[in-house]
Ligand SMILES: [Zn+2]
């Protein structure tokens with residue numbers, strides 16, 4: 001018996017996310033998911049810039065979760081919100097952060113599943129069909145759908161969800177005809193059902209959430225007991241001074257003050273290359 005066995009969570013999405021969220025939540029936590037698409041979540045923000053998202057990624061996930069709970073009258077709600085940013089290492093490559101939030105009114109908590117991974121998010125400006133055809137291949141079309149706009153990314157009109165070559169050709173002709181510069185803007189469609197790379201990342205964030213849902217505080221039994229902080233200062237192997245390398249994980253409860261420190265089992269010393277004294 002899991003903590004969430006036999007409870008029912010609402011999930012508001014119109015982009016097919018239930019396919020990668022529902023089965024694992026049920027299998028891993030025993031929590032059943034009821035899906036609704038009774039509200040158009042695009043009204044809360046689109047990746048194609050027509051409607052900007054208000055607030056943070058977590059704010060948006062929370063809003064969707066609460067809406068789903070209201071629509072289906074549940075005390076448990078799950079929602080996903082994605083963001084596309086530069087990668088955390090160089091900032092140069094497209095990166096996708098997915099949040100899957102659980103709101104539990106019974107325990108009065110929020111648990112947040114997370115996954116960050118490389119994104120399939122390419123774009124370009126095209127005036128010749130041959131160039132667009134070559135781009136489409138590098139953008140993993142047609143498994144990943146495309147969006148096209150006349151002139152540039154700010155044009156109010158677009159054709160979304162393009163997934164076959166003849167439709168792309170037709171859309172390109174339309175965009176060029178509408179364009180004030182003879183150029184069309186084309187990008188990957190980032191909606192979940194149109195972007196399998198993103199869908200897989202939503203799946204990973206859901207598994208992360210399920211693992212956290214199953215972890216209860218040893219003190220008060222509240223679910224969501226997880227790593228809260230990383231302690232740094234692993235000593236350098238050569239000089240012994242503390243480095244920025246992690247030395248321990250701090251586990252903490254969402255409700256009470258209970259916490260535990262888990263030392264790193266693998267490494268006792270940091271490589272001198274990570275030391276700001278030995279390798280400034
Ligand atoms: Zn606790």
Ligand SMILES: [Zn+2]
Pocket residue numbers: 236237238239240241272275276277278279
């Ligand atoms: Zn050192």
